[in-house]
Amino acid sequence: MKNLQKRTAALAGLALLASLGLTACGSDDDGGDGGDGGSGGDSSSITMIPKNLGNPYFDASTAGAEAAAEEFGGSVEEVGPDTATPDSQVSFINTAAQQGAGAVVVSANDPSAICDALEEASSAGVKVVTFDSDTEPECRDIFVNQADAAGIAAKQVELIAAQIGDEGEVAILSAAANATNQNAWIELMEADLEENHPNIELVDIVYGDDDDQKSFDQTAALLSAHPNLKGIISPTTVGIAAAARYLSTSDAKGKVALTGLGAPSQMKAFIEDGTVTEFALWNPEDLGYLAAFAANALASGDIEGAEGDTFEAGKLGEYTVGADGVVVLGEPYVFDAENIDQFKF
Structure with a gap:
């Protein structure tokens, strides 16, 4: 997360979590404070927050993330609002941070409305990946873009x-x-x-x-x-x-x-x-799959989200982080009467 020291929201988040007695683990401190230490910074716990629940597109992307988690030994929990309004995701981000998620993977309903919540989560050691729809770049670690x-x-x-x-x-x-x-x-x-x-x-x-x-x-x-x-x-x-x-x-x-x-x-x-x-x-299952692998790589400390960082994404192969922390899945695919029966999502 870029320039968090410039945002007072991060300090507020630290104070809040301290008052709740929660452990915050950043990727720069693998030792923690002893004990089980919660799951902040631990790739085993990823919270998926789509724009809204009950959307078949996001059902598919979450299924992809769950498949990825099975491969790298993690877990995925999907939570989110019923309607896609600008600030409807804030409470779910806050809860994920308070519960010590290793990473949150969010499709943003608004580029800035959830930034304070994401930065508070980051200050608690939670890695932040956006996918499908981005926030302002300084509000997350990586954006997994479905295509250029x-x-x-x-x-x-x-x-x-x-x-x-x-x-x-x-x-x-x-x-x-x-x-x-x-x-x-x-x-x-x-x-x-x-x-x-x-x-x-x-x-x-x-x-x-x-x-x-x-x-x-x-x-x-x-x-x-x-x-x-x-x-x-x-x-x-x-x-x-x-x-x-x-x-x-x-x-x-x-x-x-x-x-x-x-x-x-x-x-x-x-x-x-x-x-x-x-x-x-594009294939939303692949998008969620790639986003989960990116979150896992961040939470495990394998990458920092810097341009040029590389990570493995299972069946999709190796990906490189581009400028502004962007990872691109691939090109859009055209569906018509001749090929639509080949796809089930």
């Missing part, structure tokens, strides 16, 4: 352009308005459309907050507000599935193209009935 942001944005623009003949009105159905990853992709998609697709007009950006019903309703609202809409990009698994569900029974089926980032298990029916032709994603 530019590549993700370019792939979604490429798909929608091909499906609508590279012209017409399109809209974006995103997750939460503060989601770091969504906003980064949207900014890059806007630039790509402006520079490379002058005949495509982005007419609206709406937010479903990774809630199925709200995303469904936002799809209906988009079609009502933009009768000439030719395509929707939804860079969120909840959003694209909800949009597909709406389109599949509407007059817009086959007329309004839909693509984005989706889970094959959710999208298979909509590929088969012709509502959707192509969409993209």
Whole structure:
């Protein structure tokens, strides 16, 4: 964790934990204070905190983390909020620190709202890994990115352009308005459309907050507000599935193209009935698997999260930490009718 000495939150966290009589173990002090010493800094205990519970995407990433923990002899506990609001993860981070987790692995709902809580956890010896959606870099040790942001944005623009003949009105159905990853992709998609697709007009950006019903309703609202809409990009698994569900029974089926980032298990029916032709994603199980190995490497003291650090991630092989503590899983994969049956997540 960078520049924690500059943040008073870290001192507050130390005082809080001291008052609770909890042991804080940092990776720089392998000796501890004797006894069992709790599990702070111990790779055997990882707390997964997704944006929200009940989200199939995060169910898959947690399953991947659990598989990784079995391989390196650790344990994973998933906790989190029911809804993806900016500060809804704070209490779960605080509890993980108080219970002496070796590491927390968090998909941030907001880039800064959880920073104080993460820095308090770090001051207690808990290693901090973000995955899927990042915080400000100084708030964590490593960010496990699913793919290069530019590549993700370019792939979604490429798909929608091909499906609508590279012209017409399109809209974006995103997750939460503060989601770091969504906003980064949207900014890059806007630039790509402006520079490379002058005949495509982005007419609206709406937010479903990774809630199925709200995303469904936002799809209906988009079609009502933009009768000439030719395509929707939804860079969120909840959003694209909800949009597909709406389109599949509407007059817009086959007329309004839909693509984005989706889970094959959710999208298979909509590929088969012709509502959707192509969409993209990475394997969220692999993302959680890699994040758990990164957390284990940090908590074990094998790496510090510095640029150039390398660690082994089981079946995925060796990874190198890049600038700003970023580790990249790989490139997005396109799913269509020919290959979707090969994937179960």
